[in-house]
Amino acid sequence: MRGNPPLRFTNEEIKMALIYTIIFLLFVPASLADGLFEILLPKNTSLWVANGKARRVTFAYDQGEVDNWNVELTDGRDHTAHAYSTDIIFPQKIGGKLVYVKQVHVPETLKSGEYKVKICGLLKDGRKLCQKSDAFHIEGDQMESSRNKDDLQPHEKRFRSRLSAFEDYLRKLDVVDIWPIHETHCTIPKIHKPSKEEFTEKCMKPGQACIITGMMENWKAMDKWLFETFQHDPRIEDGVYIGQRLTPVPLTNYVKYLKERAANETAPWVIFMSDVFDLYPELREDYIIPDFFAESDDFMNNVDEELRLDWRWIIMAAKRSGSGWHVDPANTTGWLALVQGAKLWGMYPPSVYHIPGVKNNYYQKRDYDMEDAFYWWIYTRPYLKGNLPIECVQKPGDIVFIPTGWWHSVLNLDDTVSVTQNFCNKYSLRNCLSELKEQADSDGGFIGRTFEQLRELYATKYPQYFEQEDLDFEAPVKGHGLTEEDEKSRRLQVLKDFLAGNTKTIV
Numbered sequence: 001m002r003g004n005p006p007l008r009f010t011n012e013e014i015k016m017a018l019i020y021t022i023i024f025l026l027f028v029p030a031s032l033a034d035g036l037f038e039i040l041l042p043k044n045t046s047l048w049v050a051n052g053k054a055r056r057v058t059f060a061y062d063q064g065e066v067d068n069w070n071v072e073l074t075d076g077r078d079h080t081a082h083a084y085s086t087d088i089i090f091p092q093k094i095g096g097k098l099v100y101v102k103q104v105h106v107p108e109t110l111k112s113g114e115y116k117v118k119i120c121g122l123l124k125d126g127r128k129l130c131q132k133s134d135a136f137h138i139e140g141d142q143m144e145s146s147r148n149k150d151d152l153q154p155h156e157k158r159f160r161s162r163l164s165a166f167e168d169y170l171r172k173l174d175v176v177d178i179w180p181i182h183e184t185h186c187t188i189p190k191i192h193k194p195s196k197e198e199f200t201e202k203c204m205k206p207g208q209a210c211i212i213t214g215m216m217e218n219w220k221a222m223d224k225w226l227f228e229t230f231q232h233d234p235r236i237e238d239g240v241y242i243g244q245r246l247t248p249v250p251l252t253n254y255v256k257y258l259k260e261r262a263a264n265e266t267a268p269w270v271i272f273m274s275d276v277f278d279l280y281p282e283l284r285e286d287y288i289i290p291d292f293f294a295e296s297d298d299f300m301n302n303v304d305e306e307l308r309l310d311w312r313w314i315i316m317a318a319k320r321s322g323s324g325w326h327v328d329p330a331n332t333t334g335w336l337a338l339v340q341g342a343k344l345w346g347m348y349p350p351s352v353y354h355i356p357g358v359k360n361n362y363y364q365k366r367d368y369d370m371e372d373a374f375y376w377w378i379y380t381r382p383y384l385k386g387n388l389p390i391e392c393v394q395k396p397g398d399i400v401f402i403p404t405g406w407w408h409s410v411l412n413l414d415d416t417v418s419v420t421q422n423f424c425n426k427y428s429l430r431n432c433l434s435e436l437k438e439q440a441d442s443d444g445g446f447i448g449r450t451f452e453q454l455r456e457l458y459a460t461k462y463p464q465y466f467e468q469e470d471l472d473f474e475a476p477v478k479g480h481g482l483t484e485e486d487e488k489s490r491r492l493q494v495l496k497d498f499l500a501g502n503t504k505t506i507v
Helices: 011-027 154-172 196-204 251-260 281-286 373-383 429-443 447-458 468-472 484-499
Strands: 037-041 047-049 054-061 068-074 080-083 092-094 097-105 113-122 128-132 136-139 190-192 210-213 270-273 312-317 322-326 333-340 343-348 390-394 399-402 407-412 416-423
Touching: 037 128, 054 113, 068 097, 190 196, 196 210, 322 343, 322 373, 343 373, 343 399, 373 407, 429 447, 429 468
Parallel strands: 047 136, 190 210
Antiparallel strands: 037 054, 054 097, 068 080, 068 113, 092 097, 113 128, 113 136, 210 399, 270 312, 312 416, 322 407, 333 399, 333 416, 343 390, 343 407
16 A cells, blocks of 8 residues: 655745744743643632722742733723733742732722733743633622611621721720830930940940940931931832832821821831832931941851841831830841830840740741730730839930840830841851751751851851851751651651551650
């Protein structure tokens, strides 16, 4: 039997085949070639209401992180109904997938109908990765707006009533009634305009917490960083980051929040910007670092930028906000200078193992676990009879010194503006190294490499600060061996097996 004759293509047919191949590569969804790209929410059963409230968009992509994702709503004709800002969305690893979550607000102007969510990301090779959700229904706002207070379900009325009552209670509760700014007894030692030698001998070397006065008299920040003037400062016109927001907003928005909303909350939002001096370097001219906190003494100065822990911040905080009991990252030494407002400080030395009324987290990045500072200072501290922290109200112009290893908690008694820095000098390096090793074992990320670089830079030059264990230390490699959470899970399973009679020993 004769076989089929060989296929022969004309030049025109070859040309058209190439064109179709290029079109396929350009326009067929990248998800076909680049691994799983799946929109998990919304689904075809989802129902959104066009009432301006937030809804969750969740999607998975398993071929590595994509920095910027663009999310938009499309209508039944595939026309863009609403485009959301392009953001960096940080994924979580769930079941082997990288899962991304973005909160989006459904505009009140949308009409009832069928919609899809379209998500696009830009791959490193320049190609665009796009996917659409199933069609789902968005109900125009008339459904929500037609409901008045009398239309609420019984449970809705109950929880709204409880929330309103609690907010009313908070508005009436003034923290300065419990902790008067000018009458609270100060038990933290104070030192006025010390020389470098005096401060080193009295505070830095012995690791004694203190409040430094008289060192901020020539700071431009004392005038320029007040809320009323700072919000109009052209140097920060690109905005600030509030809470966990990934996009900046004008400082005027935060000032408005302080006046109109913050009084309803136990833990109001705070501006805590670690990159503020990278974004707005001109602000660095507004304050003068005392010579006993010289940046040249910081061993972290020579660590690569990507391995260095966050170390300086401008903090703008609402009255009643604060920080729960903690030790500063990596056992660094710190200082905080107050420009506006009043802060109530509590401090315990490193020798104190348990803070009264607070749960210990045991070797985690945040050693103590508590809801927020407000509850401890209002509902626990007033009833303590012994084991009290040293305390003081910090006022504008005061600098609080936090030695390595000291526990501290802060409650803002007024709206405040401050600047703070952390460092690791020769008096805290030993503690920093020990903490970095401990955190490296539980973190499994860059912290171990931070330790290794410090060792590489200084072990030969300053052998007195390094122990044999430091020289032998190998940072954990991500993906190799169990994580601390894995080990806890393993031990729990062994215990369950033991209690079930499946094993005779607990290992």
